[in-house]
Amino acid sequence: MKHPYWLVIIWLIVLICSMWLLNVEQPQFDTIEELFWAAISVSLTLQVYSYLSNKLLIYAWVLYCSGLLLDLLDDIIDTQLFPLLIFDTTLKNSGFLLTCTALLLLIKEKRTTISSLNDEIQTRQALQEQLEYDASHDKLTGLGNRRACFARFEQLQQQYQRIFYFDLDNFKYANDHYGHRQGDLILLDFAVRLSEQFDAQNCFRLGGDEFVAFCNEDTPDIQHLRQQLTSMIKTYQVGVSIGFADLNSDSHPDQILHMADQKMYRDKKCKSMRNTSRTPPP
Structure with a gap:
């Protein structure tokens, strides 16, 4: 019943x-x-x-x-x-x-x-935060990755006047000649110095040896910036080519990055004319 x-x-x-x-x-x-x-x-x-x-x-x-x-x-x-x-x-x-x-x-x-469930929830939240961090940050340098750069581009475009585009010169040679471990240390050193020159939150590794950074400098001293960024890695015959573009709010992110990339390549063509005397490590 x-x-x-x-x-x-x-x-x-x-x-x-x-x-x-x-x-x-x-x-x-x-x-x-x-x-x-x-x-x-x-x-x-x-x-x-x-x-x-x-x-x-x-x-x-x-x-x-x-x-x-x-x-x-x-x-x-x-x-x-x-x-x-x-x-x-x-x-x-x-x-x-x-x-x-x-x-x-x-x-x-x-x-x-309930205490066990709270611990499990906190563990899952920490795991979720770690997954989100890993999805938006470069594992080696800790800088934002390409995905994070494009996700935050419009926001940074409203806050800053200029974007710098960096490409390491002769990195493949150093990576092959001195080993991948030293190659990772070169990338890491460059990322640390880039974060010192710019806010780490505004620096991104697009992939390989390419980086970008957002800033508000009106008249950047490219040669001084190059010297600051390569003071250690030039020992391994690695330099950096630099391009930049104004952050016009009416331009698409791809167009702005393309302009900065084009200036970077023009700078790379002039690398043989720079005073880049480097002494290889013993």
């Missing part, structure tokens, strides 16, 4: 018994009250027992309901006929105490579960 039918039957019995108790010579209001409490307890038990997994709480509640029923029968049946009725108060109090204990244990268990 479904729960709703049981509830209807229980409360019909309560109604019939209440009507009968009210029509006797001395209405027993205490018994009616106990009857209602017993019905409420049984109804509640029918509603929640299938959702409870804590056996101690189930047993405690059954014990408490049994005490209520014995308390109700105590007003109807003579104790001499059913001696167990004398344990009604004991069962109710014991059931109540066990219920409180079970609820306390249940609360502690749920707090532990």
Whole structure:
């Protein structure tokens, strides 16, 4: 039988018994009250027992309901006929105490579960943040990557006047001649010096040995900038070609990068004319 039918039957019995108790010579209001409490307890038990997994709480509640029923029968049946009725108060109090204990244990268990879930959420958030960081930053240098550059381009275009385009000269030779580990150190050193000259948040590695940086310098000293950026890596016969373009708010990012790239290539054609005396490391 479904729960709703049981509830209807229980409360019909309560109604019939209440009507009968009210029509006797001395209405027993205490018994009616106990009857209602017993019905409420049984109804509640029918509603929640299938959702409870804590056996101690189930047993405690059954014990408490049994005490209520014995308390109700105590007003109807003579104790001499059913001696167990004398344990009604004991069962109710014991059931109540066990219920409180079970609820306390249940609360502690749920707090532990919630704490574990919070730890898992924090771990997942940290993982999500790390994934987002890895997706927008170059693993070697820590600078923003090409994806991050284009994602923030329009925002930076509104804040800054100029974009610089950098391409390392002779990097492939140094990478092949001195080894990939030294090649990584060259890229890392260049990225660190680039971040010192510009805000690291405005510097990006587009890929390979190509970098860009946003700034507000009106008249940049290209030769001085070149010297600052290559003071270490020129020992490995690596230089840098530099191009730049104005950040016109009406121009598309691809057009601006193309103009800066074209100036960088013109600068690269002039690298043989620079005073780039370098001494290879021993």
